[in-house]
Amino acid sequence: MHLSGKNILGNDQSAEGATSFYANNPATGDALEVAFTEATQAEVNKAVELAESAFDAYRQKSGMERAEFLETIASELAKIETSIVERGTLETGLPEGRLKGELGRTTGQLRLFASLLRDGSWVDARIDRANPDRTPAPKPDTRQMQIALGPVGVFGASNFPLAFSVAGGDTASALAAGCPIVVKAHPAHPGTSELVGQAIINAIQICNMPNGVFSLVHGASIEVGQAIVRHPLIKAIGFTGSFRGGKALFDEAARRQEPIPVYAEMGSSNPVFMLPGALRENFGSLAGGLAGSVQLGVGQFCTNPGITIVPKSEDATNFEKELEQQISTSESATMLTEAIQKNYVAGLETLKSKNEVTSLGRGSQKDGGAQGTAEVLTASAADFSADKEMEEEIFGPSTLLVKSENKAEMLEIAKNLSGHLTATVHGTDEDLKEYSDLLKLLEKKVGRLLINSFPTGVEVCHSMVHGGPFPATSDARMTSVGTAAITRFTRPICYQGFPDSLLPDELKDGNPLNILRLEDGQYQLPKS
Numbered sequence: 297m298h299l300s301g302k303n304i305l306g307n308d309q310s311a312e313g314a315t316s317f318y319a320n321n322p323a324t325g326d327a328l329e330v331a332f333t334e335a336t337q338a339e340v341n342k343a344v345e346l347a348e349s350a351f352d353a354y355r356q357k358s359g360m361e362r363a364e365f366l367e368t369i370a371s372e373l374a375k376i377e378t379s380i381v382e383r384g385t386l387e388t389g390l391p392e393g394r395l396k397g398e399l400g401r402t403t404g405q406l407r408l409f410a411s412l413l414r415d416g417s418w419v420d421a422r423i424d425r426a427n428p429d430r431t432p433a434p435k436p437d438t439r440q441m442q443i444a445l446g447p448v449g450v451f452g453a454s455n456f457p458l459a460f461s462v463a464g465g466d467t468a469s470a471l472a473a474g475c476p477i478v479v480k481a482h483p484a485h486p487g488t489s490e491l492v493g494q495a496i497i498n499a500i501q502i503c504n505m506p507n508g509v510f511s512l513v514h515g516a517s518i519e520v521g522q523a524i525v526r527h528p529l530i531k532a533i534g535f536t537g538s539f540r541g542g543k544a545l546f547d548e549a550a551r552r553q554e555p556i557p558v559y560a561e562m563g564s565s566n567p568v569f570m571l572p573g574a575l576r577e578n579f580g581s582l583a584g585g586l587a588g589s590v591q592l593g594v595g596q597f598c599t600n601p602g603i604t605i606v607p608k609s610e611d612a613t614n615f616e617k618e619l620e621q622q623i624s625t626s627e628s629a630t631m632l633t634e635a636i637q638k639n640y641v642a643g644l645e646t647l648k649s650k651n652e653v654t655s656l657g658r659g660s661q662k663d664g665g666a667q668g669t670a671e672v673l674t675a676s677a678a679d680f681s682a683d684k685e686m687e688e689e690i691f692g693p694s695t696l697l698v699k700s701e702n703k704a705e706m707l708e709i710a711k712n713l714s715g716h717l718t719a720t721v722h723g724t725d726e727d728l729k730e731y732s733d734l735l736k737l738l739e740k741k742v743g744r745l746l747i748n749s750f751p752t753g754v755e756v757c758h759s760m761v762h763g764g765p766f767p768a769t770s771d772a773r774m775t776s777v778g779t780a781a782i783t784r785f786t787r788p789i790c791y792q793g794f795p796d797s798l799l800p801d802e803l804k805d806g807n808p809l810n811i812l813r814l815e816d817g818q819y820q821l822p823k824s
Contacts, residue, residue, distance in 0.1 A: 299383075301332040301486075303339055304493045304512040306346040307500070312336050317516040319486050322389040322637075323630045323665040332486040335513035340478070340523040346508030347447035347476035348529045353506040355444040355474035359809075362472060363410035365503045369463060370403035370410075372495035372502075380491050384457050387485040389630035389665070394593070395458070402458045405465055405756045405777075409472040412758075412779045417812040417822070418442070420788075421802045425816055436793055439803040442786040444474030446531030449524040451545070452482035452489060453536035454632055455596045460776075461485070462492040462512060465756075466534030466559075469781040475531075476509045478524055483516040484633050518544075525549050525558075532785055533558040536598070536776065539689070539767055546770050559784045560770040561763065563689040564717035565602035566751045569706065569738075571723035571731055574748070575611040582722055583615050586695065587622035587670075589750035594629045594668040595693030596636065599718050599751040602689055605677070605698045605709055616697065619672055620657035628661040628669040631692065637666035640692030644671060647690065652679035656697060668692050677705040681712060703731070710737040715765025715772065718744045718751040741765060743772065 301316070302309040311333040318327040335343075357365075373380070377399055384395045412418050419441040426437035448470040452461035459465065462479050470477050481489035493512035500509055513520055525533055525548045533549060535542050535558060542560030549558045570582060589601050606612045631637040647653050652675050659670040670693040677700040680686050686696060700706040713719075719738040723731060728747070738745055743764035754762055760778035763769045769776075774784050791799060801808045810822045 299330045299487050299490055301330045301490070303333065303335045303343075303514055304490070304497060304510075305339060305343050306508040306511055307497060310339050310342070312339055315517075317483060319387045319484065320634070321386050322633050325634065325665065328386055328487065330487060332483075332514045334515045334517065335520050337523055340513055340520060341527065343478045343511035343513055344447060344524070344527045344529050346511060347478055348508075350476045350506035350508035351444070351446060354476055354509050357474070357505070359413040359416050361503070362474065363413040365499060365505055366406045366410040366413070366468065366471060368499040368502050369496050370406040372498045373399065373403055373463060373492065376491060376495060380458070380488060383491060384485065384488040387488055388457050388632050390457070390632075398456060398458045401756060402463055405459070406463065406468050408756060408779060409468045409782070412782065413472055415811070416802065416809045418779065418782060419802050419811070421811060421813040423803060423813060423815045438790055438792045439794070439799065440788055440790045441800065441802050442783060443789050445785050445787050446475060447529055448475045448477045448785055449530045449533045450477050450479045451521060451533070451535040451537065452479060452485075454482050454484050454636065455593070455598070456536070457482070457485040457488045458492065460536045462489045463496060465777055465781055466536075470534065470785045471509070473782050473785040475785045478511045478513065478530070480521050480524055481512055481514050483514070486514055521545065522548060526552065528552070528554060530556065532556055533560070534776070534784070535560040537562065538691075539563055542770060543767075557784070558770055559774055559776065561598060561717075561776050562767055562769060563598055563691065564764065564768040565687055565689045566599050566716055566718045566720070567603040567605060567709075567713060568601045568720040568750070569710070569722070569734065570604065570606045570612070570615065571721065571727035572607050572609060572611065573724035573727040574722040575606065575609065575615050577724060579611050579615040580618050583618035583622055585750055587619060587626070589752045590623075590695050591626060591670050591693045592752045594631050595640075595670070596632055596691065597752045599754060600691075600693075601720065601751055602695055603687065603698060604695050605700060605706055607700050607702070607706065612699070616656060616674075619697070623659055623670050623672050624657040626659035626670050628659060628667040631666045631668040634666045636691060637668055640668055640690060640694075643690035643692070644673075644694060647673060647686065647696065650683065650686070652676065652683070653686070653696070670694065672697055674699065677701065677709055681705075681708060684714075687714060707734060707737065710734055710741065713741045715768045716742045717762065717764045717768045718742055718746060720746040720749065720751055722748055743768070743775065
């Protein structure tokens with residue numbers, strides 16, 4: 297498909313700015329064809345104003361209409377799979393299979409939200425009927441449900457050019473909630489972003505959705521993103537990226553005359569705890585599983601296991617040797633961008649500069665491009681606990697092996713952890729009984745707690761939590777993956793004393809949508 301390099305402002309394209317940039321192929325360092333024009337302040341303003349003008353009409357679309365819209369976006373994306381994969385491979389260095397899988401995840405989550413809308417119960421309808429005879433004061437009729445918040449700004453992620461970008465989870469959940477969106481394309485994959493944006497525009501026209509429900513703006517500088525956050529008509533932000541970037545957007549939003557929520561997923565080191573019995577029974581398979589998880593996607597997953605805590609024992613020594621063998625025989629692979637690769641190397645060097653940290657093993661590095669080489673570092677539990685910097689994320693294929701002298705040291709590490717997206721515990725049934733206090737500590741530290749698996753690979757489903765206490769995310773109450781993500785972009789409203797004819801269908805007495813509702817304190821199941 298043809299790439300214009302222009303911003304998409306509703307149903308129109310625009311290139312008013314004097315600044316342009318190119319995407320680079322991280323495997324070669326070469327600039328790719330098509331210059332992308334950075335959006336001006338005026339273009340950002342127009343995109344947001346179009347979103348606001350579309351809001352009333354779009355939020356009043358039925359759940360069925362919005363579901364059809366999301367399904368149509370998925371279909372339009374599937375039609376151009378070849379173009380998306382070809383351009384995405386050039387811009388990211390990701391293999392064809394990975395991008396095809398990610399596109400499947402993207403269309404799958406769009407369809408998942410469509411199914412949520414078709415069911416309709418997600419609005420959490422609550423009804424308390426009037427009791428005029430109650431004393432000493434009559435009870436009024438009150439009814440509550442979730443409604444759309446308003447125009448949303450979405451920031452594309454570097455590490456997932458599809459599933460966390462233009463048509464990714466933030467977009468799917470905001471559109472499902474009834475919110476128009478303005479997307480800031482990630483400058484590392486602007487061509488992929490434009491292709492996806494064109495598919496969304498096609499779906500808007502097919503489904504007769506209002507102009508302005510979707511806009512896409514480009515920018516290699518921070519000014520474009522800041523302009524979106526600062527615009528007074530934007531009501532929420534969705535972001536996936538670094539702590540520095542997410543915190544800057546959060547602070548910017550807090551400085552507004554009307555502060556708005558910023559749902560920022562900002563990275564995590566995702567500690568893995570190896571318990572004694574598990575190491576004794578499975579040290580070889582655990583080493584292989586960890587090595588694979590560390591290197592999956594060249595370590596560029598926000599759930600990459602960057603810290604591994606093991607007890608000192610002969611079994612742990614065997615585990616270390618096997619892990620060293622797995623890592624040392626691995627080959628480097630192309631990272632998403634040269635900047636990410638340089639930050640990865642710098643992070644490793646900073647960690648290795650500490651006297652307490654040594655390298656256990658490192659893979660071989662191929663020539664050319666932004667190569668990421670796997671490495672395992674080691675430190676004692678005492679030194680790890682004394683230096684919080686060791687806990688910080690290094691975005692790439694590495695893990696820090698932390699050796700604890702005893703259970704008490706392992707529990708102390710868990711107690712002092714910052715917030716993370718995930719924590720993992722590998723243990724036998726006996727281990728898990730003995731270390732039940734470890735599990736209770738970790739519940740307070742993460743959004744997802746795993747037993748006997750590895751954290752990379754996030755299932756897109758109703759029960760998933762992809763979030764966690766600060767600094768992993770800016771709001772631990774929310775998730776950016778799974779259908780619960782929809783409530784980031786809604787707010788509750790209560791209707792008091794309304795005649796039935798004026799109520800939304802979700803709250804009418806006859807339950808015309810046949811949804812699950814809380815009526816007078818009792819959940820009423822839909823009629824089968």
